[in-house]
Amino acid sequence: MNQIQQWLQEYPLIQSIIKYLVVIAFILLCLQFIRKFLKQKISNTSVRYKSQKGIEILGYFTIAAITILYFTGSIKDFTITLGLLSAGLALTLQELILSIAGSVYIFVVKVYEPGDRIEINGIKGDVIDVDSIYTTMMEIGQWVDSDNYTGRIVKLSNAFVFKGPVYNYSQDFPFIWDEFNLPIRYGSDIELAKSIIINAAKNILADYTKASKNQWESVVKKYYIEDAILDPTLATTLTDNWVKFNLRYIVDYKKRRHTKHLLNDSIRKEIEATNGKVVLASETIELIKTPEIQIDIKNKNT
Template sequence: MEQIKMWFDENPIVYSIFKYLLIVAAVLIAVQFLRKALKRNIPNTAIRYKSQKGIEILGYFVIIILSISYFTGNIKDFTVAIGLFSAGLAFTLQELILSIVGSLYIFIVKVYTPGDRIEINGIKGDVIDVDSIYTTMMEIGQWVDSDNYSGRIVKLSNAFVFKGPIYNYSQDFPFIWDQFDLPIRYGSDMELAKSIIVKIASETLSEYTKASKMQWEDIVKKYYIEDAQVEPTLAIALTDNWAQFNLRYIVDYKRRRSIKHLLNYSIFKAIEQTNGKVVLASSTLEIIKIPQLKVDVNKE
């Protein structure tokens, strides 16, 4: 011990660094201890999660304050050395530092929270965790059609919040507009077809129309945006082969696939019950006239 003490006395800079690392380690151990204590004693998942994240952020804040106080108040000759060290460390760990800053930005600005469905850096999924470095998502899409989980859990650096757009499907307005086309054969009762589609859409989507209308009023008050029509709308376009009915409607962002299935099935069954007054079209080839062929079997 005496030799170690003498060695530290002969190398004050090393002693200062060692002492600083011990302080940082003590703070990190205290943070982990408090996180585990909160995990054991708080039964509510949401409150426990937010409390743990709050303790983690507080720990980083304490380390920053202690570092500033330690290096500016107790070390004089070490200022230049620590400046060069910090610059090199910042350059080497710039992605890590940006990720930590990104986590603070996410929590303060509330860019997204666990439970939100987002798309960032070309990856779409539901946010299941946000820590000091990574955002963890349950991936949606890729080789799976529509908005179904692929089964992969994706960890994405928080630094990406500064590098590109973030699409949030659920924040402020948890509804999206969707649409699909219905080809109706020429000669069908167009008014009957229109009434069938609008009636089924209005009945199926009445719950979402009412809820989205209330939330859209809050969006208009909060942002500089014009009012929008949330009721189902139908547009008709004439093509070479059929009359194309385009149904546009609003739906909960988590029920896009199931509602589209329900609308298609209900409309299909209703059209079948019209006894041929309305017929769905398909790509066909119509032969107008077959040329006559004359074959002379007697001719040599």
């Protein structure tokens, strides 16, 4: 033991580094203990997650401040050292610094948070974690139809919040507008077809419409935006082959595919129950005139 103490006295730099590492290890252990304590005591998932992230960010700042003060040796050199350190890091670690700045921006401005469905840098998914460098998403879309999970977990640099638009499907207004077209054959009872589609939409979408109206009022008060029609609307267009019915409606952003299925299935059953008064159209080809074909056969002696 005496030999170790003597050796450390001969090399004060090593002694200083060991003391520094002990202090940092103690801080990390404290952070780990606090995170486990919060995990056990806080039952609400959202509050627990935000508390743990807050402790993590506080720990990073504490370690950075201790590191600068420890190696400068004086508080008066803190500003100068911080400036020189920032200039050096800005040149060598631009992407990393931008990612950390992006995490602070996401947290302060609340661009998105875990549980939100977003699209950023061409990638769409549900946010499942936001740390100091990366945003982690459960991907949707790609080779899978509609808004279904692909099973891939995507890690995206937080720096992308400064490089392009961020589409948020759920912030402030967790509803989206959707639509689909129905072709109705000419000669069908058009008024009956309208009533079938509108009634199906009102019955299936009643809860979404009511909830969205309450949410939309707060959006109009918060942002400079005009009021919008939240009830299902139906528009008709005359085409060469059929009457096109376009149904536009509002739906929960996570239930778009299932809601469209319910609407289509209900409308199909009601149309079949009309016994031919309303008929769904399909693309057909009508031959106006059959072309004349002349065949000239000459017998040749061989």
